[in-house]
Amino acid sequence: xKNTLWKALGIxxxxxxxxxxxxxxxGPGLLEFQNVERVIxxxxxxxxxxxxxxxxxxxxxxxxxxxLQVFVKxxxxxxxxxxIRVDDANHATVGLTLPYSLPAKSWNxxxxxxxxxxxxxxxxxxxxxxxxxxxxxxxxxxxxxxxGNLGFHFPYQPRxxxxxxxxxxxxxxxxxMFLLMGIGFVSSIKLLSNPRNxxxxxxxxxxxxxxxxxxxxxxxxxxxxxxxxxxxxxxxDPQLNGALVTVLVYSGYMVLRQAVEDERLRSRLSAVxxxxxxxxxxxxxxxxxxxxESLHPGxxxxxxxxxxxLNSALRAVFYPAIIGWMLLGIWMYLVTLRMKRVNRxxxxxx
Amino acid sequence: MMFILLQTNPLEGWFIGSGKAxxxxxxxxxxxxxxxxxxxxxxxxxxxxxxxxxxxxNAPSD
Amino acid sequence: xxxxxxxxxxxxxxxxxxxxxFRMEWRQKHGLAGLLLFALASVYACYQVAGGRASSETWxxxxxxxxxxxxxxxxxKPWPEDSEAMRKYLKTTLxxxxxxxxxxxxxxxxxSALSVLIFLSFTLFLGxxxxxxxxxxxxxxxxxxxxxxxxxxxxxxxxxxxxAGAGFGLTAVLGLPLIIPIxxxxxxxxxxxxxxxxxxxxxxxxxxxxxxxGGIGALGFILFPYLWRD
Numbered sequence: 001x002k003n004t005l006w007k008a009l010g011i012x013x014x015x016x017x018x019x020x021x022x023x024x025x026x027g028p029g030l031l032e033f034q035n036v037e038r039v040i041x042x043x044x045x046x047x048x049x050x051x052x053x054x055x056x057x058x059x060x061x062x063x064x065x066x067x068l069q070v071f072v073k074x075x076x077x078x079x080x081x082x083x084i085r086v087d088d089a090n091h092a093t094v095g096l097t098l099p100y101s102l103p104a105k106s107w108n109x110x111x112x113x114x115x116x117x118x119x120x121x122x123x124x125x126x127x128x129x130x131x132x133x134x135x136x137x138x139x140x141x142x143x144x145x146x147x148g149n150l151g152f153h154f155p156y157q158p159r160x161x162x163x164x165x166x167x168x169x170x171x172x173x174x175x176x177m178f179l180l181m182g183i184g185f186v187s188s189i190k191l192l193s194n195p196r197n198x199x200x201x202x203x204x205x206x207x208x209x210x211x212x213x214x215x216x217x218x219x220x221x222x223x224x225x226x227x228x229x230x231x232x233x234x235x236x237d238p239q240l241n242g243a244l245v246t247v248l249v250y251s252g253y254m255v256l257r258q259a260v261e262d263e264r265l266r267s268r269l270s271a272v273x274x275x276x277x278x279x280x281x282x283x284x285x286x287x288x289x290x291x292x293e294s295l296h297p298g299x300x301x302x303x304x305x306x307x308x309x310l311n312s313a314l315r316a317v318f319y320p321a322i323i324g325w326m327l328l329g330i331w332m333y334l335v336t337l338r339m340k341r342v343n344r345x346x347x348x349x350x
Numbered sequence: 351m352m353f354i355l356l357q358t359n360p361l362e363g364w365f366i367g368s369g370k371a372x373x374x375x376x377x378x379x380x381x382x383x384x385x386x387x388x389x390x391x392x393x394x395x396x397x398x399x400x401x402x403x404x405x406x407x408n409a410p411s412d
Numbered sequence: 413x414x415x416x417x418x419x420x421x422x423x424x425x426x427x428x429x430x431x432x433x434f435r436m437e438w439r440q441k442h443g444l445a446g447l448l449l450f451a452l453a454s455v456y457a458c459y460q461v462a463g464g465r466a467s468s469e470t471w472x473x474x475x476x477x478x479x480x481x482x483x484x485x486x487x488x489k490p491w492p493e494d495s496e497a498m499r500k501y502l503k504t505t506l507x508x509x510x511x512x513x514x515x516x517x518x519x520x521x522x523x524s525a526l527s528v529l530i531f532l533s534f535t536l537f538l539g540x541x542x543x544x545x546x547x548x549x550x551x552x553x554x555x556x557x558x559x560x561x562x563x564x565x566x567x568x569x570x571x572x573x574x575x576a577g578a579g580f581g582l583t584a585v586l587g588l589p590l591i592i593p594i595x596x597x598x599x600x601x602x603x604x605x606x607x608x609x610x611x612x613x614x615x616x617x618x619x620x621x622x623x624x625x626g627g628i629g630a631l632g633f634i635l636f637p638y639l640w641r642d
Contacts, residue, residue, distance in 0.1 A: 011386050018382065022375045192638050241596060248589035255585050259578040269572055272635045273586065276568070279631060283624070284593055291616070328385075335389055338396045345403050 010327025017321040021168040024313070028059040028148075029156030030121035033109045036093070049082075049095040052125075056090035057156065060115040063089070069112040070094050071143060072125050074104040080141040099138065101131040110143075117148020122158070155311050163228045168317055170221040172325035173214050174243075178285075179326055180211030180333060181250070185278040188271035201267035202344070204274055206337040208253055214329060215247045239296040242284030249277045425506050429514035437518075443489055447522070451482045451530050459537035468542040472602040475534050476595055479555060482526050483562040484584060487519060487570040494574040503640060512567065512636040516629060519563035527555040542606050550611045551602060557621040558598040564625050565590060568632035575639050597621055 038051040054070060061068050065086035072079050082095040109124035154164050187203035194200070222243065227233050234240065256273050260266035289296065420428070437443055458466075458474040466474070493502060493511070502511065531552050543551065566587055573582035601617035 007389075011382075014382060015379070018375060018378045022371045022378070192635070195638075195641070238596075241592070245589055245592045248592075252586045252589050256572070256576065256582065259582050260576045265575070268638050268641065269576055272638055273572060275635060276590065276628075276631060279627065280590055280593060288593070288596075288620075291620075331389060335392050335396070338400075339392070342396055342399050342403065346399075349403075349406070 006327060007331055010324050010331060013320045013324030014328060017168055017317055017324055020317045021165045021321075024317075025151075025153050026058055026162055026164065027150060027153040027156045028116040028119060029057045029158065029161070030059075030109060030111065030119050030124065031055045031057045031090075033094075033121055033124040049097050051084065052081075052094045052096055054092045054094050054109070054111070056092075056111075056116070056119070057161065059090045059113070059119070061086045061089055061092055061113060064114055067112075067114050068092060069143075071110040071112070071141070072098070072107040073110055074102075074107045077103050077137060078110075078140045078143055079138070080143075096125075098127075098130070099136070101133040101136045102127065103132070103134055103136045105130070105132060112143070112146050113148075114146065115149050117146045117150070119156075152313060154313055159229050163225055164314070166221055166225045167314065168321040170218060170225060171318070172322045173218040173221060174285075175322055176325045176329040177211045177214040177218060178281075180207045180214060180329055181278055181281060183207040183333065184211065184274055188274040188278075191267055191271045192275075195264065195268060198263070198267060199341075201271070202337055202340045204271060205257060206340055207333050208250055208274065210329060210333045210336055212247065212250050212254070213332075214325075215243070215250065219243055219247060237296060239285070239289045242288060245284055246281050249280055253277055422507070422510055426510045426514055426517075429506070429511060430517045433514060433518040434521075437522075446489075447482070447486055447526060448529065450485045451478065451526055452533055454478045454481060455530060455533040455537055458534075462538065466538050468606045469603070471534070471538055471542055472599065472606050474538070475530065475551075475555070476558070476599050476602060478530055478534075479527055479558060480562070480591065480595060482530065483523055483559070483566055484587065486522055486526065487566040487583060488580040490574060490579075491515075499640060500642075508637045508640040509633050511640075512571065512632055513629075515567045515571070516564050516632070519567050520560050523559035523563045524556055527559040528552065531555055546611075547605050547608070550605045554598060554601045554605065554618065554621075557618050557625070558594060561594045561621050561625040561628070562591065564629040564632060565594065568628065568636070571636065571639055594621065594624060597624075 032053075032055040034053050034055070036051050036053045039048045068083050068086055070081040070083055070092070072081060079098055082097050084093045084095050086092045105127055106123050107125040107127070109121040111119050113119075157164060184204045184207040187200045187207065191197065191200035191204065222240070223233050226235055226240070253270060253273055257266060257270050260269055455478055458478060462470050462474060493499060531548075535548070540548065566583070569587045569590065570583045573579065573586060576582055597617050597620050601614055601621075604614035604617070605611070
């Protein structure tokens with residue numbers, strides 16, 4: 001009973017993870033703020049202003065078009081822009097009502113809306129034809145950060161957008177591989193300290209075999225993600241190189257096992273190699289990426305996601321995902337191990 | 351990519367609004383249930399084989 | 413030989429083994445000549461492929477690749493101790509850890525000499541216009557550190573492969589993935605040096621290499637007795 005309980009738990013957790021991961025909508029965000037090459041005369045100021053189009057993703061501007069406010073911000077200087085019209089839920093036309101002399105060229109675009117809340121487009125506006133005067137200031141308009149009024153959703157992140165869902169697959173798959181390779185590492189140490197126990201050899205082999213599957217899946221999901229966010233299926237990056245090398249090193253482990261005939265010798269040689277492989281794995285995936293520049297999230301420090309990138313909605317799925325994948329991995333490992341033992345017993349039959 | 355994103359139903363977004371999410375969930379569930387089923391079946395068969403092996407061990411006359 | 417060794421200290425046994433390795437190598441001169449020929453021929457092949465017009469990136473990449481393959485070539489030759497009978501005999505007279513340390517020392521010396529040779533022939537054939545003497549020395553220092561890391565890793569791997577009885581093919585299969593981290597660090601260092609980055613700003617790569625060498629050497633020293641066991 002106890003034995004089936006954790007398996008059922010793993011399956012249920014993963015079912016929950018899949019359902020939430022793919023069915024919860026993404027929160028709103030700003031895609032672009034672009035000049036539409038048109039000049040209109042503003043109603044408030046009696047002169048012509050350039051017209052910009054603001055494009056949102058998953059926003060609800062037409063539900064309450066009058067409440068949409070657009071601001072630009074550079075350091076502490078804030079300015080309100082005039083919303084000329086709201087075209088639909090995620091297109092709005094904005095007049096660039098800014099004075100000629102500005103404190104900076106590059107501006108963040110901010111919007112406020114009762115449903116979507118406060119959204120930010122970093123460096124959304126770049127003005128090269130204005131006079132730059134670092135001292136230029138004007139009275140700031142009233143601006144209150146708005147939490148928004150939306151149901152459960154995943155946070156919008158620029159460039160990642162909908163692929164944030166991959167977080168629940170890619171990262172836990174690698175964690176599970178770590179766990180399995182760790183089991184292999186411990187089994188190998190145990191085997192070397194007590195070479196008579198061939199069960200430890202089977203443990204090491206089974207865990208590496210299953211762990212390799214998780215590693216390959218981690219590579220594939222990572223490759224998909226790289227294609228979307230970085231534009232290439234593979235990029236030269238310490239974290240990615242480390243991941244590939246890890247999979248290659250453990251493939252070498254499987255090759256080594258095939259190469260040795262004698263069982264005792266095989267268990268010992270592969271255990272020694274496995275210890276090397278695990279040390280290299282730790283160096284490659286946990287040490288080196290912290291010391292080199294990386295495109296991978298959390299560059300120059302933590303090779304995972306930064307904590308502030310994980311909001312409560314993501315956490316509600318991410319932690320169950322880790323546990324679910326790990327339980328599945330352990331289950332697969334146990335089945336593989338039993339298969340090996342039965343196979344061996346059959347071989348030993350008279 | 352952006353082009354596709356901009357064209358779609360704004361209220362539900364591209365992924366869920368276009369119905370692709372349900373296809374993905376469906377495929378994932380099929381793979382997933384298939385795997386769980388396979389693992390359970392493998393365990394059952396292994397249990398049977400282990401029993402068989404144990405009975406053979408206990409009956410050396412065979 | 414066994415009389416002398418069984419009574420001696422670990423240090424003197426280690427020294428004897430290292431000297432013995434060199435003596436054996438010196439007696440069979442075709443081994444050393446083969447190494448030199450392999451290194452020179454690869455450098456010349458690179459010269460023919462890239463020509464004197466090699467950019468600094470190409471220069472850097474080819475130098476590391478040549479060093480890597482020369483290192484694999486250097487560990488390819490089987491040792492007399494790899495035979496079953498010899499191993500059983502040696503086990504009674506000395507500890508396996510001493511033997512692997514001697515072997516690492518021997519390979520370190522061979523590969524250090526080889527890396528100097530590769531560097532010199534690279535400057536001869538592929539030109540030295542990409543760096544000034546100071547950068548050249550820094551690059552050579554990187555080559556030396558890499559050679560030491562290669563030596564410690566490959567002596568363990570070739571021991572595993574020879575114990576498995578599978579020969580050189582297995583050394584390459586096991587060694588190539590494991591050697592990639594070292595090559596990655598070394599190429600970063602080389603690129604930085606040839607870019608003109610100050611030595612002190614990229615010296616942490618050498619520290620990494622030294623740490624790797626030490627770590628692999630220690631791991632090999634601890635684990636090697638398990639390989640020799642029957």
